Amino acid sequence: MYLEQQKKLAAAVRAFLREKYQLDLANVVIEQPPSVEMGEFALPLSFELAKRLRKAPRKIAEEIVAQLALPKGFEKLEVAGAGYINARLKRDIAAQALVRNPATARTTHEGEGAADVSGKILVEHTSINPNKAAHIGHLRNAILGDTFVRLLRQAGHPVDVQNYIDNTGAQVADVVVGFAHLEKKSKPEIAGIIASNQRFDYYCWDLYARVSQWYEKDKENLEARLETLHAIELGENEMADIAELVSIVVLRRHLETMDRLGIEYDFLPRESEILRLHFWDAAFQQLKDKGVLYLETEGKNKGCWVMARPAAKKPDDGGQERSGPDEDAKVIVRSNGTVGYVGKDIAYHLWKFGLLGRDFGYQKFYQYPNQHEAWISAEQGEPEHPHFGGVAAIYNVIDSRQSDPQNTVIEALRLLGYTEQAAHYTHFSYEMVALTPRCAMELGYAVKDEDRAKSYIEVSGRKGFGVKADDLLDALINAAKVEVDSRHPELNEGRRAVISQQIAIGALRYFMLKFTKQSVIAFDFKEALAFEGETGPYAQYAVVRATNIFRKAGSEPEQALAADVDYARYFADESGTEIWELWLLAGKTSFVVEQCIATTEPAFAAKHAFQLAQQFSNFYHRHHILNEADEGRKKFLLATAAVVRRELSNVLGVMGISVPSVM
RNA sequence: GGGCCCGUAGCUCAAUCGGAUAGAGCAUCAGCCUUCUAAGCUGAGGGUUGCUGGUUCGAUUCCAGCCGGGCCUACCA
Numbered sequence: 001m002y003l004e005q006q007k008k009l010a011a012a013v014r015a016f017l018r019e020k021y022q023l024d025l026a027n028v029v030i031e032q033p034p035s036v037e038m039g040e041f042a043l044p045l046s047f048e049l050a051k052r053l054r055k056a057p058r059k060i061a062e063e064i065v066a067q068l069a070l071p072k073g074f075e076k077l078e079v080a081g082a083g084y085i086n087a088r089l090k091r092d093i094a095a096q097a098l099v100r101n102p103a104t105a106r107t108t109h110e111g112e113g114a115a116d117v118s119g120k121i122l123v124e125h126t127s128i129n130p131n132k133a134a135h136i137g138h139l140r141n142a143i144l145g146d147t148f149v150r151l152l153r154q155a156g157h158p159v160d161v162q163n164y165i166d167n168t169g170a171q172v173a174d175v176v177v178g179f180a181h182l183e184k185k186s187k188p189e190i191a192g193i194i195a196s197n198q199r200f201d202y203y204c205w206d207l208y209a210r211v212s213q214w215y216e217k218d219k220e221n222l223e224a225r226l227e228t229l230h231a232i233e234l235g236e237n238e239m240a241d242i243a244e245l246v247s248i249v250v251l252r253r254h255l256e257t258m259d260r261l262g263i264e265y266d267f268l269p270r271e272s273e274i275l276r277l278h279f280w281d282a283a284f285q286q287l288k289d290k291g292v293l294y295l296e297t298e299g300k301n302k303g304c305w306v307m308a309r310p311a312a313k314k315p316d317d318g319g320q321e322r323s324g325p326d327e328d329a330k331v332i333v334r335s336n337g338t339v340g341y342v343g344k345d346i347a348y349h350l351w352k353f354g355l356l357g358r359d360f361g362y363q364k365f366y367q368y369p370n371q372h373e374a375w376i377s378a379e380q381g382e383p384e385h386p387h388f389g390g391v392a393a394i395y396n397v398i399d400s401r402q403s404d405p406q407n408t409v410i411e412a413l414r415l416l417g418y419t420e421q422a423a424h425y426t427h428f429s430y431e432m433v434a435l436t437p438r439c440a441m442e443l444g445y446a447v448k449d450e451d452r453a454k455s456y457i458e459v460s461g462r463k464g465f466g467v468k469a470d471d472l473l474d475a476l477i478n479a480a481k482v483e484v485d486s487r488h489p490e491l492n493e494g495r496r497a498v499i500s501q502q503i504a505i506g507a508l509r510y511f512m513l514k515f516t517k518q519s520v521i522a523f524d525f526k527e528a529l530a531f532e533g534e535t536g537p538y539a540q541y542a543v544v545r546a547t548n549i550f551r552k553a554g555s556e557p558e559q560a561l562a563a564d565v566d567y568a569r570y571f572a573d574e575s576g577t578e579i580w581e582l583w584l585l586a587g588k589t590s591f592v593v594e595q596c597i598a599t600t601e602p603a604f605a606a607k608h609a610f611q612l613a614q615q616f617s618n619f620y621h622r623h624h625i626l627n628e629a630d631e632g633r634k635k636f637l638l639a640t641a642a643v644v645r646r647e648l649s650n651v652l653g654v655m656g657i658s659v660p661s662v663m
Numbered sequence: 664g665g666g667c668c669c670g671u672a673g674c675u676c677a678a679u680c681g682g683a684u685a686g687a688g689c690a691u692c693a694g695c696c697u698u699c700u701a702a703g704c705u706g707a708g709g710g711u712u713g714c715u716g717g718u719u720c721g722a723u724u725c726c727a728g729c730c731g732g733g734c735c736u737a738c739c740a
Contacts, residue, residue, distance in 0.1 A: 027680070034683055044682055047720065057720075081683055082720080129740095170740045229740080304738060309666095328665090334738040341740055403667065404735055431668075432734085455732085483702070503702085514688095515676070518668060520733075527675065527689080531702050534676090534688045541702050549699045595679065607677070610687080621704045641699090663702065 001098040001587035002040075003594060006030055008071040009041055009087055016068050021053060036581040039078065039086035046083040057083030073097075091580050092567035094587065099561050099639060103589035103647055117424060119392030120158045122352055123149050125428075126258060126265070127164040127398070129171040130247035132208045133201035134257050135466040136523055137399070137433040137459050143512040143656070144430055145397035146263040147602040150654045154593050160388055164348075165270040165376075167247040169341075171208070171461075173228040176243050178207040181224050182214060187242050194249050199470065201253040204246065209464025233275065244272075255366050255374065257469050261505055262656050265374045267388045273360050273377040274348055280339050282356050283347035292415040293332055299325035303335030307412060330408055342405050346412045353413075353421045354390030362388070393424035395600070400429045400518075428600050430517035434458050435467070436524045443467070456522035467523065476504035479529050480537075488662060499660040503537050506657040510536030513606040513655055534610050536657055539648065542613035542620075543659040546645035549625055549638070557642035563635045570636040578622075579640055582615050586647040593654065602655070609651045616644045 010028045017023045025045070033042040046057040046064070053060060061079040068077060075088040125145020128138045145161075152159045166172075179185045185193070194200050215221050231239035251268070258264075274280070284305075287293045293305045306329035332343045350356040361381025366374040375385060398406060406427040414422040434456035440447050445465060451457050459466035480500040488496060511528050515521050531537040550557050571580050585608075592608045595601075625641065628634040649659055 029680075029682085031679065031682075038683090042683085044721095047682080050720075084683070166740080168740090173740085225739095301738070306738095309736095328736095331738050336738080338738085340738075399734095400668070401734055429667095434733095458733090487700085487702085519676070520669080522675080524675085530689080532689090533702095535702085537702055538688095541700090545700070545703085552699050591679095599679090603677085604679080607687090614687085617703060618705095620699075624698065626699050663700080 001094055001101070001103050002584065003103070003588070003591040004097075005071075005073055005089060005094065006041060006591065009043075009074070012068065012071045013043065013045070013064075016064065020067065021049070023049070023052070033080070033084070033086050036584060037577060038080055039088040040584060041087040041089075042080075043085040043087070044083075046085065050083075061085050091571040091576075091583075095567045095571070095580075095583055095639075098583060098587045098643060102650060103587045103591075117157075117392040120160060120390075121152055122160045122162060122389075122391040122394040123152070123397065123428075124162045124164055124394065125149075125397035126254070126263075127166070128254050129166050129169065129461075130250040130254065131171045131175040132205040132250065132461050133199070134254050134469040135459055135461065136469060136472060137466065138254075139261075139469045139472070139508070140430065140433050140512045140521065141397055141399065142258050142263050143261065143509050144428070144517070144602060145395075146258075146261075147509075147513060147605070147655050148395060148397065148428065148596075148600065150656060151593055151596050151602065151605070154654050155597055160391065161264065161266045162388070163265045163268050165247070165251060165268050167243070167251075168229075168232050168271045168275060170225060170229060172243050172247050173225055173232055174211045175204050175208050175246055176228050176232070176239055177224045178204075178211040178214075179242060179246070180228070180239065181221075182207070182210060187238060187245065190242060190245060194245075199253065201250045201257075202468065202470075204250055205461075205464060205468065208461065212462045212464075235276075252366065257473075259368060260470075260473055260501075261509065262658075264368055264372055266386075267362075268365060268374060268376040269348070269360060269388075270377045271344065273379060274344055276379050277358060277360065279347035279351060279356060279358055280344055282358050283343070283350050284333070284339070286350070286416060287332075287346070287412065290416050292412055296325055296329065299327055301325065301327065301329060301331055301335075304331045305333035306331050307408065307415075309408070342408050345405065345409050349394070349409050349413065349425070350416075351389050352391060352394050353418065355416075355418060355421065359389065362386070393426070395426045395428045397428040397430070399432050401432070403427060403429055426600060428517075431520045432458065433521045433523050435465075436522045439467075439524050440465070442525065456520060472528065473504060473508065475525070476507055476529060477501055480504045480507070480531070483531065484663075491662075495661075499662065502658050502660045503531065503540065503663065506536030506540050506652070507531060508536070509656050510539065510606060510609075513602050514610075516603045517601060536652075537663070539609045539613040539652060540657065540659050541663050542616045543645055543648050543652070544661075544663045545620055546616065546641045546648075547659075547661075549641050553626055553638070555638075557645055560635070560638035560642040561646075563639060565635050565639050566632055567636065570633055579619065579637075582612075582619055582640060582644060585612050585615055586644050589647050589651055592651070605651055605655055609648060609655065612644065612648050612651065616641075616648065619644075 010030055013028050014025060017025055029044060031042050033039050046060040049060050050057045058079060061083045064085055065077040065079055070077065073090055073093050075090045078086045080086045123145055126138065126142045128134050149159050149161050179190055193203060197203055228239050231237050232243045234240065293307055296302055296304050296306050308326060309328055309330050330342065331340065333339050347356060351358065361378040362375045362385035363378040363381050364373050365376035396406065410422050410425050413425065436456055437447050437452045437454060440457055477500050480503040481496065484496045484500045514534060570576050588608065592604055596604045623637055625634060625637040628637060652659060
C-alpha cells in the first residue's frame with residue numbers, strides 16, 4: 001500500500017517537473033513527515049530546486065502544491081515548514097486497499113540495483129569448513145543468507161540456495177591429522193566414534209583445537225598437514241578416505257543444525273569436484289587467452305601466474321614509468337604449478353554464471369522433513385537432476401574479512417570481459433561475531449589480561465574458542481521451555497516443546513538480524529537469551545495477542561478483514577489518527593522488503609517488525625476491543641488487529657520466524 | 664606502509680541516496696494485573712553524535728586532517 005502510493009507520487013512529481021520546469025530528476029526523495037498528522041509523505045525537493053530555479057523554497061513548494069495533479073488515492077498536498085511539500089493519503093481508500101491486498105504482495109523490480117534481473121538469483125551462504133561444529137559466527141552468516149533468500153522470494157525472484165563445501169582444504173586435513181597422528185585411529189575406528197556419537201562435529205571441534213596446539217608445540221608437526229593435504233588431493237588412500245568420511249558426516253551435522261533453524265539448501269558444491277572435474281583447467285585457459293593472467297619472470301613472484309590487484313592504486317611516482325615486476329600482484333598459480341584458492345574460486349564463479357563450459361555431476365544428499373532435497377556435487381551424478389548454475393545474479397554471504405579475494409574474483413570476471421556478470425556479483429559482506437571478555441570467562445576460557453580490556457575477542461575455530469551453534473540453540477530452548485512450562489501447564493509436553501522451539505528460534509534469528517551488517521556483534525548470553533524488549537519473542541507475542549482477540553471473540557481474522565467498515569468515519573478523529581499510524585506502518589511491508597533487497601540489509605526488516613509489534617502492543621493496551629460498545633467501531637478495531645496480525649506474521653515469516661499458537 | 668570498516672545515552676544498538684525536535688532496548692527509579700495473557704503498558708532521569716576544520720539553506724550522514732579501535736594485506740588453504 002505504502003510503496004505503491006509512494007511510487008505513484010514520485011512518478012507524478014517527476015512528470016510535473018519535466019513539463020513545468022524542464023527538469024529531469026533521476027530520483028525524487030520521498031520521506032515521512034515527523035508526525036502522521038502532517039501527512040504520509042514529505043518531499044524536501046523545493047530546497048534542492050531553490051538554487052536551480054532561483055526562487056525561494058517556500059515559493060516553489062506553493063507553486064507545486066497549487067498546480068500538481070494529484071494521483072489517485074491522495075487527499076491533498078500542503079506546504080510545511082520552510083518549504084517541505086507534504087502529501088496526504090485518503091485514509092479510508094488506503095485502508096481498504098490494504099485490507100484486500102497484503103502489503104507483502106510481490107513487487108516489480110525496476111532499477112533496483114543488483115536484484116534488477118529477470119533470471120534466477122543464486123545466494124551462497126553458510127559455507128562452513130566441514131571439520132568442526134558450527135559456531136555463532138556461522139549462525140550469523142546462515143541467518144543473514146537465509147533471510148535474504150526469503151526476502152528475494154517474497155519479492156518474486158526465483159532463487160537457488162548454495163552452500164559451498166571446502167572439503168579438501170587445510171582445515172579438514174588438520175582433523176585428519178588429529179585422527180591419524182594424535183589419536184592413531186583407523187578409518188573403521190573413526191566410523192565407530194561416529195556411530196556412537198550424536199554430535200561428531202563436537203568431537204572434531206575439540207580434536208581440531210588439539211591439533212592446532214600440537215602444531216604450535218613443534219613447527220615440524222606441520223609436515224603432517226602438508227603430507228595429508230597432498231594425500232587428500234591425490235585420492236585413493238586412507239587419508240583421503242578419512243577426509244571424505246569426516247567431511248561428509250560433519251556436513252550432515254551442519255545441515256541438521258541449520259535445519260533446526262528452518263534453513264535449507266538446494267545445492268552443495270564441493271571443492272573436491274571442482275578439482276576432479278578440472279574446472280580450473282577450463283578457467284585457466286580463458287584467463288590466459290584473454291591476458292588476464294601473465295607469467296611473472298622476475299622478482300619474488302618469479303615463475304608464478306599473477307593478476308594485477310584490483311584495488312592497487314599505483315603510487316604517483318612523478319610520472320615515471322615503474323620498472324621491474326609488480327610485486328603487489330596477486331599470485332593465482334604458484335611457481336610449482338599448483339593453483340591457489342582464488343584461482344579455484346574464479347573457476348567456480350565462471351560456472352555460477354554459466355561461463356565455464358563444464359558442469360558438476362549431481363547426487364541427492366539430504367532430504368528435509370518437508371521432502372525438499374538438497375543435492376551435492378559428484379564426479380558422476382544421477383542422470384536426472386535439477387539444473388544449477390547459469391544464473392543471472394549472485395550474492396555471496398561471506399564475512400568482511402574475505403572482501404579482498406572476493407574483489408579479485410570480480411575483477412577477474414571483468415577483465416575476462418564479463419562486465420554484465422561482474423556487475424551482478426554482490427559480496428554480501430558482514431562483520432564477525434565476537435565474544436565479550438565476560439562471556440569468554442563465563443565459558444571457562446583463559447582470557448589474557450590484554451584481552452580483558454577489549455570490548456570483544458574474535459572467535460576462533462582453530463583455537464576451539466567460541467560458542468557452538470547447537471549449544472546456543474539448546475540453551476535458548478531450555479530457557480524458553482522453563483517459561484512455557486510455568487505459563488501453560490495445561491498443554492501437553494509435545495506442544496510445550498514445539499512452542500519453546502519456536503520462541504528460541506525467534507529469539508536467535510531476531511538477535512542475529514537486529515544488528516546492521518557492518519556492526520561487530522559482541523556476543524553475550526544475557527542479551528542473546530533475552531525474551532523481553534527488542535527481541536523476537538516480543539514480536540511473536542504481539543501476534544499471539546492479536547490472535548487471542550479473535551479466539552476469544554469466536555471469529556476469524558479473515559471475517560474482520562471482509563467486514564463492511566466505515567473507515568472514513570473512524571479514522572477521522574484524534575484516536576483515529578493514532579490508529580491510522582498503525583495501519584500506515586503495517587502497509588509498509590513491501591516497501592521494507594524492497595529496501596532490504598536494494599541495500600542487502602535485512603536489519604531493516606527486523607527493525608520494522610519490532611516497531612510494528614511495539615505500536616500494536618500500544619494499541620492493544622489502549623483499546624479494549626471486545627468490550628467496545630459501538631458495534632461499528634468494534635469492527636474497525638477488529639480489522640486493525642487483523643491487518644497488523646497478518647502483516648507482522650508476514651514480516652516475521654520473511655525473517656524465518658514463525659509464531660506459536662500460544663505463548 | 665597500503666586497503667576496508669567502526670567511534671552516537673552508563674551498556675548494546677538505530678537513524679530511509681544529507682532533511683523538520685538524534686530514536687529504541689537493556690540497566691536505574693516511579694506507577695499499572697477482578698479486563699482480549701504483565702514475554703505487556705505508562706512515566707522519569709540519561710546526548711557538545713571521538714576531536715578540528717570545510718562544503719551546504721540544512722551534516723550523526725559528504726570531504727580533509729588528527730585521535731582511538733578492528734579486520735584484511737603470505738607462492739597457507
